Amino acid sequence: MTPLKHFAQYISWLSIDVAIGAMAGMLFFEELLGASLHWPAYVLLGMAVWSIYTIDHLLDVRNKELPLSPRRAFHQSNWKPLTLVLSMTILIGMIGAFWWFGWGKELQLTLVLTGLICGSNLLIRKIGPGWMKELSIAVFYVVGIVWLPLLRSAGLDLVWQSVIFLPMYMGIAFLNLLMLSFLDQDEDRTVGFFSAALTLSPILLIQLIRRLAFGLIFISLAGFILLSSFYRPFACIILLMALIHYLTFFQKGLNTERKRMQMEVSFLLPLLLYFL
Template structure:
């Protein structure tokens, strides 16, 4: 049990759980939109997500003093090997993307999305309210996983019923980030990091989280009841993700680290689509 706890902690610190969750999200939209994606696409997505999160963590620990949390302390003490693997992953990802896609429309649009993400991060970091950081991350995270499924889908499959799941998925990701901001608020404030908790009071942030959770749960239930039967498994998955977040976040006997690990693990729930 102790070994499993240590293993799950390192999986979380290394952002491997986030990468697996992104692949599960892409599977969700591939099946929803009846697209056809091959395994290299999933590998390239995992490499991209891992690179983005690792780069962000390394930028957070550029100062000489050890960071406050075990996660940041880990990245601080291992910044050199992580930076090496980050550079290697980026290089292999760029070469792999060019060999797999060629310099065609898909790769060009993907690079354009990457530039938009970086530009948005800079703008929000300079002048936006704290919650805009979490919202922009959620928005671009979901756009990143739905990008290729949409490009590969037939026009007849891009119906409004399927597109309803896009804002719900963004809402779940946004709720996850608001919850993480609340859990990390003391540490972020001491380190001077920009987040929703830096501009919203704890009471107001909790209120936002509760209202968003109830809205997502209600939206999933309505989708399950009102949409055709094809969409019900997808509504169930998002409903479970939302409920799991709510129960774990408000569980009084879990530590912030345990809550983080379990909430991130909920993003792997779309993998059950392999069984359907």
């Protein structure tokens, strides 16, 4: 493996690509809603998303002795240093949030949202079907990245044309998680991880993935054609993200890690809006 591929693999294992993708998603909604955010908001979001994903990975591999994928084996073998870095990230993030927001309405509402997300995820893990985990993560992921742009947007920008991109982005996140669940189903079944692949048959899961992908491609293409010129770049980005997911997932000859990395890279496409 070349040094560049080795570096990219660690970026993926550490969920750094996911954190950067969330920051790109915040830019998507900042531009869409006409909000005005500064760099601390992006840094804090990246730290929060990385912390949530790292907590999830560390909880998954704790006390697991069965064979794990290279990604999960990495988290298991580096459990202590990752826990230390995670603790420092959470502490710095809390201090940074208080320093930047102050004890105002935005921080208070954000803490309430965080509590709702954590509580809902715990409840779904206990009593919900597997697919609810993927759906809830997709919903809360998009709510998290749109939260500040929504709070700081001008009321005039909250029209139906901009609001329809919210469920579309949730659809992309849900599609990504369903695809990853399918790719990881053997390990999830062996080790007992909670996922959609454990409650849906492979045929039903593939059908759901195809229908969701085709639906997103059709809706984003319709948006590109029918909406005004301002919204076309946003529709184009959703369309490209859906196409990359579909073509990557159904491409033969790619291993699971390669498919995962290519699909996660698609979440960086909103960064193109910075140059438009």
